[in-house]
Amino acid sequence: MGIFKFFNGTLRVNDLSQSLEFYRDVLGLHEIAKENDTIYLGCGADSHYDVAIKQGGTGIDVFSLQVRHEEDLKYFSQKLSKLGVSSERRSDTDPGKKSVLRFMAPTKHQIELVYATERPHYLHPIVGHKGSKGLDLMDADHITLHAQDVQGLAQFLQEGLDFSVSDVFEPAPGVWGAAWTHASDFHHDVAIVGTPEHTTLHHYAFLLKGFDDLKRSADLLAQAGYKLETAPGRHSVGGNLYTYFFDPSGNRIELSAEMPRADLSAQPRVWDDFPTAFSSWGIFPPESFGKGS
């Protein structure tokens, strides 16, 4: 019952064919489908797309969360309705989506709850795998949104979608500068970073197997002429490993590994210093890290 995991999202890109080269030939994603101005790309372990790219602009267009049962869509539709949020039920909107409940968060982010056509049960590193290319991305892992009202969006995810808050960054008491939330047993599925600007996305994260694959990814990106924005490290918040870089449109991509199991029923941890929360190893984030897309 409920939400199983972050499913996928559609990124806005300036130049679709240049972006396809990046996501397919550098990152190594497989092209699954193309419809009008949108290309759907998957990591290859199952038939689902893990990110889509859509012509025009930057940032996140829409993102999806996967529910366990088709009935969950009705359950959440009613919950949202009680919050005064209208939602729309659709079918077969994108490849792999059998039934969809679509609605808009108070921050204007488009969100979909998806009951998927196929159920891979679990992503196997070998069985059914279509072959590893590029960075050996395993799966879409989580999304970190940009929002002007962090606490408002976190509250919406809790009340409307049964999320829990894992950690909060409070630069001043009661002020939510960032929040990490989850509906699964992993530390964060959807995170939120505050911004005064009108950007929608801080970063879009893919799962890698471990730190060694972060190194391999940085090497392959370098061979293809792409630089990292942020050197590999370990976040204090969540404790997961990270490295960050930009797609050709300036959308930030994270490679994440070692995301810990986290208890949905526990109380949030609060952090009051951003550099401390950012890096366990004492590394400051680069100045650019404040910007989104």
Added chain:
Amino acid sequence: MGIFKFFNGTLRVNDLSQSLEFYRDVLGLHEIAKENDTIYLGCGADSHYDVAIKQGGTGIDVFSLQVRHEEDLKYFSQKLSKLGVSSERRSDTDPGKKSVLRFMAPTKHQIELVYATERPHYLHPIVGHKGSKGLDLMDADHITLHAQDVQGLAQFLQEGLDFSVSDVFEPAPGVWGAAWTHASDFHHDVAIVGTPEHTTLHHYAFLLKGFDDLKRSADLLAQAGYKLETAPGRHSVGGNLYTYFFDPSGNRIELSAEMPRADLSAQPRVWDDFPTAFSSWGIFPPESFGKGS
């Protein structure tokens, strides 16, 4: 609501002081408490013990599953009662256990549902860590039981404890040779291997961060004079990485990594060939692997 994860277990050992040396000095666990003939040892990231060793015999004495809310104990007590299984409510039985529901599975395995005294929320590799020793064990990960009636025990876990079955090994149609079950978003929390003998445990598994730590563990075990039973590899069932060795009493220990996220609502996968299910890399399990403790 419900079961969060495999919590810990108590292994029977032939020689408590020799076993303490192994678990503390070789594996690197921290001694948390000693009560009569039982020593409680933890990985060090939180205050909980991750395995206990108890004087006398071999195999598993009792194992615990952690519930999210104290009310869950009542819920499961009623479920079990409907199955005709009586359970006993206790307090403060072992270090870290605030409330306990104890009962016996049809296979005579002693099981506890535990509401823990403290809630670490998530195990951080750095914050709050008491220092890494030995193999860098992260957490108790899962248990694989020996049972004469695999299907019966799997059914009990499903009906009594809301587990799902991830994978089944069927050497012949309808015959369950082994089953992997979970209550969390990970592929298996409790697995069951069939045996005609009266052994209770196939192996007790600890979580490691990745394949490199399996290598480091094998090196440190070798330095201390301990051999592996089974070389590092990848299971087809579950897709997790493994290596196996024995404690001085002959209890088999697994070091596991890369356990995938798995959907509790998906249908089980069925395997009919054991070597194929055992290793994705074409490596046969050693003959000893059929034995338990």
Added chain:
Amino acid sequence: MGIFKFFNGTLRVNDLSQSLEFYRDVLGLHEIAKENDTIYLGCGADSHYDVAIKQGGTGIDVFSLQVRHEEDLKYFSQKLSKLGVSSERRSDTDPGKKSVLRFMAPTKHQIELVYATERPHYLHPIVGHKGSKGLDLMDADHITLHAQDVQGLAQFLQEGLDFSVSDVFEPAPGVWGAAWTHASDFHHDVAIVGTPEHTTLHHYAFLLKGFDDLKRSADLLAQAGYKLETAPGRHSVGGNLYTYFFDPSGNRIELSAEMPRADLSAQPRVWDDFPTAFSSWGIFPPESFGKGS
């Protein structure tokens, strides 16, 4: 002055086009040249081939050692002559070989000393790299020959080519069952395993960056339908990490990592038990490991 490293070798294969598929599409080597019945393949970090495959038979056809200076060829020609071994000077025999000194070892192995056309100085994981495919093989690392007279061949390498012996396996005092020899600062460049049969090759080894890449290689081999012969482990002799599998013709390939720096002027270490020498982790080699090609 002298020999810098193991350079490359030509493997005999039963079916050239099937083998090309394996070496190029599964292992990920780049096709550098094709001449008659021989295909030259490189890891991609420099312009040199790292293995060639030649139609007909199995085993090693010829292998090359790279000298530092062109004058070294004359020096070694004279040394060999004093041992009664005639050598032939050639030019441009294979891609990347400017000057070649070719001769036959007492065990009938064809050996070449090569002054290369280009000098990459050192293989960079990024700069000048043509892109990583397949297993991320870094370089040809070493060769392990099959020979009926291990001590004779080791003595020839010492006296004729200034090699040192790192380690010896003596199943009985004075009987050399295997020897590991080097001309570089690494533990072995050419190893020799005794056999009563007429096979020429025990295995051909490629360099990988580390244990994690052995895992990745095993996963990719499995995806392509190839099994490992020998699970990943650590050799006691040399201390390097290994895994072994076969090409479609039955030539054994090793993936090797963490080969230690070794002192050319030190005395050999002697081992009297093969399983102990084979694995530091207590894993027995599979029975098939005695066979060569």
Added chain:
Amino acid sequence: MGIFKFFNGTLRVNDLSQSLEFYRDVLGLHEIAKENDTIYLGCGADSHYDVAIKQGGTGIDVFSLQVRHEEDLKYFSQKLSKLGVSSERRSDTDPGKKSVLRFMAPTKHQIELVYATERPHYLHPIVGHKGSKGLDLMDADHITLHAQDVQGLAQFLQEGLDFSVSDVFEPAPGVWGAAWTHASDFHHDVAIVGTPEHTTLHHYAFLLKGFDDLKRSADLLAQAGYKLETAPGRHSVGGNLYTYFFDPSGNRIELSAEMPRADLSAQPRVWDDFPTAFSSWGIFPPESFGKGS
């Protein structure tokens, strides 16, 4: 014949007992001997010390290079003499040094050529290992000196000690800002960074097995309250992996891995942009990186 490898060095420290805590308890080195105001510490794989700490000041006091044969000391004494550099022959000066040739480089760095008492042949990760503590340091790997005349010191190493230059950083044509030199088959044993100041040391480097161990080291340093100066990355010069931090006296320590095999007879590679030479991944060095001790 000649120099086998960088052997070890003595760092000046402000507070010997505080430094001992750092090197022994945090880094995990083993205390081998204490003489007056100097403590000798080893990684544990052999009986030799890998770094010594000496009360008073900061920077490098003296460093040693290991020769293969005792006669090499005489050979180098004569070579140095021709350059007008006097050297002194000593015995048993420090633990593990049987015969020593000591002299001063034109930059006033004290250098020793050492014929060691014991010959481990090669450092085995298991055999003879005294147990891994802390960061799993394998060996002293190389030293990077601070000097006002980079080219002068590089020329001295070439002419006096038969070193080769691997790479040069030339901020302007003919101006040597930094140089990497080696006497072994590895890319650099002694590197030199230019400075207008009177500092003697840029960093002292230890060998680790791979990138995963850099992560583990950063985690353990963080647990002990130490921060990294420079996040893990890959150098363009040499291509090795790195991370940097400071000891309590401000001496910079590097953890290095994947140092490539390099040809002593090849021509140096020249780099004209420091950030490009520093990081293959596009990461700028921190501002502090210009300072030494």
